[in-house]
Amino acid sequence: MISRVTAGPARGRSGRYDSARRNRRGWRCAVHWSAGAVARMLGVSPVTLRTWDRRYGLGPSSREEGRHRRYSEADVARLRRMLELTGQGVTPASAAAAVLGGAPPERARAGGGPRALAVEPEEARGFARAASRLDQPLMSALVTRLVERDGVVRAWQDVLMPFLIALGERIAAQGSGVEVEHLATAAITGALRSGSPPVSGRLPALLACAPEEQHSLPLDVLGAALAERGCASRGLGARVPAGALLDAVTLLAPAVVVLWAHDPAYASLAPVADLLERGQPVLLGGPGWEPVPPGARWVASLPDAVEAVVKLNRF
Template identity: 80%
Template structure:
């Protein structure tokens, strides 16, 4: 697999501007070029960027984090076994899911996604197989102008599997709800919040996801009712992020986490999380 800068930005939840800065300053850029096309990120390039995000999320200075990321050897596919990179997009699981998606076989996609999540956990299944598959599919739909039905049905299958996984870990909420998540007004892509909810459930952390296109007033009403410890807001587009009631939440003393590439600049007082593992760890801290 080879990814464009925009696809990698969406995959990692960072701004394309951040990727360009890291490329220019630290050499963490795409290493391959396809004939007649722009430079593309390889799987090893994405591995280094994930390492960069992991280290900076731990407080390591960017220059030092980049040096470590560049010095780390890429994961060995031949020897990875059950390690975190065993399920690369070239895996049989990914190929099987792609074949089922091409046939619009919703039951099989649902079964494959559920099996993968149950076997390898939400974070690993999402980052190594499901998210790269959806991004590659989205790029093909955009380039060819067809296949939207495949994209929609695949998303539905993955979302259903994630919600079922979350339901396997019913955690009673005593008093304050730990995490409340919602999309910014007009933001329709709620799948990342389904992923977060399932990942939190695996860690026995209760959460509620209000879903897509949540009006500001509705979100504030839900916060008043549930008194969450953390509010997570997702926005893929800056225009949608601007209409989210971040300032009102902060005025109430609410802890606000922001996900997605739409938050630039990040509102003062809120925290932007760059990856799913960081979001999970922050919600649990």
């Protein structure tokens, strides 16, 4: 809510509502918000705001006579910057110092040396904080930054996969968080879709989910990791019917087919035997392949899958 001295919004020449308001006489008055209103606006708890105020001095700067302290637009802007930095893995203390005009923010480091790598669990927590607020733009920006710095494989292994595993366990235990999982998956997928290298000759890899398998994110990550190595691929996405996969293989003649399944019930529907009868090399990913069909190869991790595809294509 806004303070009592303000009135309804006034339109500027652009037609947009001005961030300030006008009182009945037309004078512009600053907008001030209560702690509860700011908490709802930013997607954080009032307890977090009180903690940041007490520990770092990031509290409301305005006090009206006879009323509680109120947050100004400048106060809210500082809090938004605080959320952005902590979402990037910056420690709250360092983020607050940067917001208040101190030293540039530093990530938590292991070992204390100047060449120490960033502590990855902290970055996973930063991604988790952005996800809990359903902040898809920030999640996408974090993924892009991680991939540019560390590459797809490390970003996935050290930050994104641990976050998704923990989130999946929470969903299984509590039944809540599905909306977070969906938006985080969309943010990761969108950030990784930078395009596959052009195909020169035979298609190196065709990626597909088993029939009824809906989790295609691991294959999206694999495609991005292959692209980093200059290895082109094509992804058919989730729930690929057996006949559709066989038709695609006939048309594209890939060097290798990578199939993903997290459930044995879905894996059993995949046309692995038909592919092998055609002499088609097949790699299998995910925990659903038990037992592994004779003639196919199961890859245990993203690095294993990347190396197997690259080796088959002799990149």
